[in-house]
Amino acid sequence: MTPDERIAFLLRQDRPPARDTTFESAVMRQVAGRTLRQSLLKALVVSWTGGLALWAAAPALVRILEPLSNSLFGGAAVLAATLTVLVLVGQIGRRAETLVRGA
Amino acid sequence: MDGPLVQAARGGSQAAFSRLVQCHQQSLRGFLRRLMSGRADEADDLAQEAFIVAWSSLSRLRAADDFRPWLFGIAYRKAQSALRSGRRQARRDGEWLAVEAQSTEPPLDPALRFSLDRAMMDLEPDQRAAVQLCLAEGWTDPEAAQALGLPLGTIKSHVARGRARLLAELGEAT
Numbered sequence: 290m291t292p293d294e295r296i297a298f299l300l301r302q303d304r305p306p307a308r309d310t311t312f313e314s315a316v317m318r319q320v321a322g323r324t325l326r327q328s329l330l331k332a333l334v335v336s337w338t339g340g341l342a343l344w345a346a347a348p349a350l351v352r353i354l355e356p357l358s359n360s361l362f363g364g365a366a367v368l369a370a371t372l373t374v375l376v377l378v379g380q381i382g383r384r385a386e387t388l389v390r391g392a
Numbered sequence: 393m394d395g396p397l398v399q400a401a402r403g404g405s406q407a408a409f410s411r412l413v414q415c416h417q418q419s420l421r422g423f424l425r426r427l428m429s430g431r432a433d434e435a436d437d438l439a440q441e442a443f444i445v446a447w448s449s450l451s452r453l454r455a456a457d458d459f460r461p462w463l464f465g466i467a468y469r470k471a472q473s474a475l476r477s478g479r480r481q482a483r484r485d486g487e488w489l490a491v492e493a494q495s496t497e498p499p500l501d502p503a504l505r506f507s508l509d510r511a512m513m514d515l516e517p518d519q520r521a522a523v524q525l526c527l528a529e530g531w532t533d534p535e536a537a538q539a540l541g542l543p544l545g546t547i548k549s550h551v552a553r554g555r556a557r558l559l560a561e562l563g564e565a566t
Contacts (some may be wrong), residue, residue, distance in 0.1 A: 293527065296558050299508050300528035303430065304422035308414070312421070312436065316413050316443045320406060361515065 398456035401447070413443055416460060419529050420467055426524045427471045429513050430477055438474060442467035461539035468521055474515055504562065511561035515554055522547050523554035 290298070305312070345351075400408035416441065424435035424442075446463050453462050458543070512520055518540060525536040526547070534550070537544045 292559055293555070296527050296555065296563070297530070299504070299558075299562070300426065300524060301507070302424065303425045303432075304418055305425075305432075305436075307418050309417060312417055312440070313410065313413050316440050317406065317410050318448050319440065319444050322450065324404075324406070351404075351440075357530060378500075 393457065394459040395456040398453065398459050400451065402450045402456075409447055412459065416463060417443075418498050420464060423464065423521070423524050423529065424467055424471055426512060427468070427517060427521055427527070428474065435471075435475065438467060438470045439465075442470055458538070464525070464539040466540060470524065471521075472517060492542035507561045508558065511558050515557065518546075518552050519540060521552040523558070526551045527555060527558075 394412060397412050397452060399406045401412060420442065421436055421439045424438050428435040429459050443465075445466050446459075453459065480504070512523070515523065521540055522536055522542070525531040525539065526533060531539075533544055533547045534544075536551075537547045540547070542550075
């Protein structure tokens, strides 16, 4: 063993094991926590900005949407009623089919 | 070598970053333990902090393949702050005994170990860091210069002085 190899060997004595799942998982837990916090912060900023923009644009939106909603009111009501009936009929049909199969 | 993993981690892959942690934790913690004079818990905390900082600032790493020196540079600066903040005294308290108990390697001759630890403790932190990276971890001088933010000539002289100091100490011990 050369002097340099000897020094290297001695200095490497304090090394932790090559695989240390406790340490690795502790690091990754912190990484996950930080990522979650950043995502939440981003979502908060986006929702606040969006809310603020909507609040600022509300008067203009009301002016545009009010006449539109008045003209669409009749059609929208019919459309909603049709969709509700279709959904209910579909559910009843599926139940009946299940009962028939069970029998 | 680390390039593809770094690229994937930059894209948000925690699995890729976990692999990087797995690859570098041993040498980084060994480096910090030596730098912190054997205070293993403190060194491990610094290593964790260094990995977290690395994760948060991966976008600032210019060349993905330079991950290792960049990571060690972060850790080195953290260790320097820790050493500066009034912990120098504790470093000299002979905590090498605790490290000896935790070591997984075959036990060394205690006199030899004491000589080595004393010689390393006598070195300045930047000298110790250069010696550990170049002599123990087998880094090249330019790599160590990049990680420690020191001129290449300084690294060469630190390593030469540290090597001479260690050899003299070991020569006395054996």
